[in-house]
Amino acid sequence: MTDTASTPARTDSPPEPGLGERTIREILGSSNAAVTVLAFVAAMVVGGILIAIADPDTRTASSYFFSYPWDTFTDGFKAIGNGYWAMFQGAIFNPHTAAQGTLSGYLGPISETLTNATPLILGGLSVGLAFRAGLFNIGGQGQIIAGAVFAGYVGFAWHLPFIIHVIVAVIAGTIGGAIWGGLAGLLKAKTGAHEVITTIMLNYVALNALGYLLSVRGFQAPPYGQAISNSVDPNAMLWKLFGSSMRVNAGLFLALGAAVFMWWLLTRSTLGFKLRAVGANQFAARTAGIKVERGYIVVMLLAGGLAGLAGVTQILGTNGQITGDIDAGIGFDAITVALLGRAKAGPTVLAGLLFGALRAGGIQMQSNTGTPVDLVEVVQALIVLFIAAPGLVRAIFRLRGSGGGGEALAKGWNG
Amino acid sequence: MSVAVQDPSRPEPFVADVVSRRMSPRRRIGAGIALVVVGLLCALLLGLGSRAGYDARFDLANGGEYFTVPQIVVPARVSAFILGAVVVVLGCYQALRGFGRVGLRWAIGIAILAFLLTFLCWSTTGAPDQHIDMLGVLEQSLFLSIPLILGALAGLMCERSGVINVAIEGQMLAGAWAGALVGSVVSNLYIGVLGALVVGGLMGWLLAVFAIRYLVNQVVLGVVLNVLALGLTGFLYDALMQPDTATLNSPAVFQDVAVPVLSQIPVVGPLLFDQTVIVYLTYALIIAVDVALFRTRWGLRARAVGEHPRAADTVGINVLRVRYRNVILGGAVAGLAGANLTIGAIGGFSKNISSGMGFIALAAVIFGRWSPRGAVAAALLFGFASEMQNLLSSITTPVAIPSYFMAMLPYVATIFAVAGLVGRVRAPAADGEPYVKG
Structure with missing residues (x-):
């Protein structure tokens, strides 16, 4: 080694x-x-060991390991098998629900995977784009919150006609995320403040700002007892793709569209070339006449906007009401998605799908096997x-x- | 870059002179203006904002001391004006003549203190005859600061030797979990602390192996280790501890131990010397890290490795070994911070019990400019800010301040600090850069 x-x-x-x-x-x-x-x-093997540890039968068997070691192994493997089988059922195909013959019985698990994958893909693209320009966007959490707050506010406070309302709300959310991300870019460009530090700090600023908003009349839902916002107008919700019984929504197209946009930006556009040049070697880029500082601002605006879209799909796609945990850990999971996707558009989509499947499967596993x-x-x-x-x-x-x-x-x- | 520049709190006179002269006029005037603004905020916003004729009352005794400090009563508005004026004068002097770097640090300290005092005076004037149990506020602030101080020391030990530690949060969480588990199973709190140290150290070791041997980017690594710690402790809590709380998650809690004599000094006694063992351990660690970093061979080597590993290697220091040792020690200290959250305070572990404290500790490291004293001061300030949230919800202020804004304070302050609005903060030169020999 x-x-x-x-x-x-x-x-x-x-x-x-x-x-x-x-x-x-x-x-x-x-x-x-x-x-x-x-x-x-390797990760699944370690995960399997943990499943076995969590299984009461396996633990009981391991207490007499030295008398009957085989019991521990059979129980352990049974637990691992059940666990991963439940994951598969939750994420891809469940024969029990499919036996009912309904559409949601067949497609329900896939719908859950896609629903979970949507914000992860967008978040992953956000982090990945910043990576390509040599920046770490650890601020996905804050940008998602900002996006969700903007989109949610437009969603419940404004009352616009069908279609237009969704579009305006989506744009508002993107702008919200872009502002929050751009702030970190601006600080880096103007003062040299490291974006890792500022984005981490901005996460917590956003979290507390959200906490405050959720306690303010006009934002908080009556009867003002819970920290939850008003409900978004049905007009502003992203429409469901497979009917109302399944959660997968048009946010998926936003995610795929954003992936295409990122691919185009990085491989086909002048701006993308400049950003990549900044990421590859900022000194060489500066020598070549590229405005590095402006690059920082632009890439953080774009990355923030993408993360803001993730917030949009959370609020307009699935939740409908803003809560304190609207981010649901996506901000940090997005970093893992971007890394697995190697900061490229296509692989990031696949990575998002994989982690979305893991999330969907994990929930099924918890309810099936505990x-x-x-x-x-x-x-x-x-x-x-x-x-x-x-x-x-x-x-x-x-x-x-x-x-x-x-x-x-x-x-x-x-x- | 000479070594003395990294440690401006203790420079030789000549070097200090050179350094202070190097401060650019723009920065000097900027810092002066910032101080004047703080002073005006105190005097005008808080002074005029508090109701005329009201007195601010502070209790500073709890009855067990040698003699009882009487309640301090000051006129709120007048005090605000005086304190504000002092800060404005400091700011003017800074803008026109300039304190040295060390002087400026004191001036900033005085300005922060003045602002806090004015704020407290202002906050009591919302209703007649309100008084603040100042001793209680300070005790609570210290209580909330202890994990931040320990976390900051952990971050400092890693970063001074050149390894970025974003995983303080994860190390704390792992330590909190292990402290509760071991303390509960063995029913011995000291062994629980030991468990927290070991598990925290293991998390540190993970960071060290991936950062030093496998050269993984340290920021990415820190983030991933946080996710790992959160997932793993959450998983093991749900799978093991939750179903069997009685044996696995109900440790005892460290009780306060009053130091004889010292604990009966008014104000200071009940505040500092009637605390748990972990708090006393924290005092020792603060002094140990500060002394070790600047007065011992270990510290000199650690700093050399953090600033210029190649030079350190050239004079025969084993760079990687120094880094391994510091990161593992740092992880253990963060584990102790975690233990303080469980067996030092409430006993049992619960999911995500550290809830972002590791990141506040990271903020304290940065805000404190990677120096132990600065980091401890920042941690105390941040602890006080979180205690203010509780205070503001228990008294009537002239204008209601949502506690969320108080909670934002550490983060906003850190953004200001790294943005260089009051003097730029600078990390150790080689912080985050893996070292490959050759």
Whole structure:
């Protein structure tokens, strides 16, 4: 392990990565598809062990492990099998509900996966876009809250005709997120304040501002006992795709559209090229005449807008009312999505779908087998941890290949 | 960059002179204007805002001391004017002549204190005959500050040696969980603390391995480790502790231990010397980290590794070993901060019990400019700000202030600090940059 890790990755690294690829390499270290798959496998194995630990039968059996060791294993594997089978049922296909023959019986699990994936994809795109310009957007939480507040306010306070209301609310939410993200970009451009620090702090500012808003008349829903906002007009809700019995909504198209936009922006537009240049090497970019500071502001506006859209899909797509936990952990999960998606549009969509499936499956697993849904967070964190450290995965699976991590080193607070 | 510049609180006279002269006029005047604004806020907003003729009353005794400090009664409005005027004068002097860096730090400290006092005076004038149990407020502030102080020290130990620690939150959470679990199973609180230290240290070790050996980006790593800790403690809480609360999640709680003699000094005694063992341990750690970082070989090496690892390597310091050691120690200290949340305060563990305190601690590290004294001062200030939320909901103020705005204060203050509105903060030069020999 030590050997592979300490060997500099020069001999067999792939030839000349592109600009953006190199930035991601700085953030993630070099890894490839095999490592990604193996990281997933390793995380699922650890998750399985946790399922077995959580299973009361397995724990009982392990108390007499030295008399009948086999019991522990059979019970453990049964628990793991049941757990992951329940996850599959919750996320992809459930034969029990399908047997009822209704449409929601067949498509219900897929609908849940897509619903959960929608904000994750948008959040992942937000974080990924900032990565490409060399910035860390840890502020997804704050931007999602800002987006949800703006969209929600327009949704319940204004009364506009059908279609127009949705469009205006979506735009308002995007602007809200963009303001919150742009603030961090502006601070970085004007004062050099590190965006990681400012975005983390802005998260908590947003969280408290939301707490305040949820205690104010005009925002809070009568009878003012709970911290919950007024309900968004039905006109402003994103329409359901498979009928009212399933939650999947037009927010999915927003997410896919945003992915196409990001792909176009980064690979086909001048602005995207400039942003990637800033991310690859800000000094070279400056020398080439690119306005780096403006790049910071623009990319954080865009990233904030994307995260704001995630907030929009939360409030206009599923929840309908703003609550204190409207963010639902998506802000931080988005970082894992972006990392798994390597900050590229297409893979980020896939990563969002995967984590959306894990979330949907986790809920089913909890209700079927009683295994806590927090397992999903653990698996998610482990996947990213393993992917970010390809040397570790190669060591576990005894693969050959470039060891170590990113040969180009990450920047610190002062960078 | 010379070493003395990183530690302006203790520079040699000559160096201090050079450094203070280097402060640009623009920054000097900016800081002066900021102070004047604070002074005017005190005098005009809070002074005129408080009702004329009302007195502010503060209780500073709880009865167990050698002699009882009488209730302090001051005219609210006049005090606000005086304190505001003092700050305005300081600001004018700063703008025109300029204090040195060290002097400016004192001036900022005085301005913050003046603002807090004026604010307290103002807040009592909402209704007649209100008084503030100042001793209680201070005790609560300290109580809320302890985890922040410990978390900040943890962050400091990592970052001074060049490893960014965004995972303080996760380390705290893991420590809180382990403290409650071990303390409950073994029914011995000291072993519970030990468990928290070990598990916190393990989280630190994870950070160290991935950051130092696998060169994973440290900010990403910190965020991921937080998600991991939140998920893992939540999972294990639901799966193991929740169904069997009696044996696995009902530890005893550390009781206050009064230090003989010292605890009977008025004000200071009940505040500082009638506390739990963890608090005394915190005092020791504050002093130990401050002394160790600036007065010992360990500290010199740690700082060298954090500022210029290649130079440190050249003179024979094992950079990676120093970093491993500091990050693991830092994790353990953050674990202690977590233990303080469970077995130091309420006993049992609950999901996400740290609820963002690790990030406030990170803010304290930054706001305190990566120095132990600054970080502790910032942590105390942030603890006081959170206690103000409770205070404001229990008394009538002239204008109702939603507690949420008080809760925002640490974060807004940190944004101002990193944006350099009152002097730019600077991280250790190599903070966050992995070191590869060769």
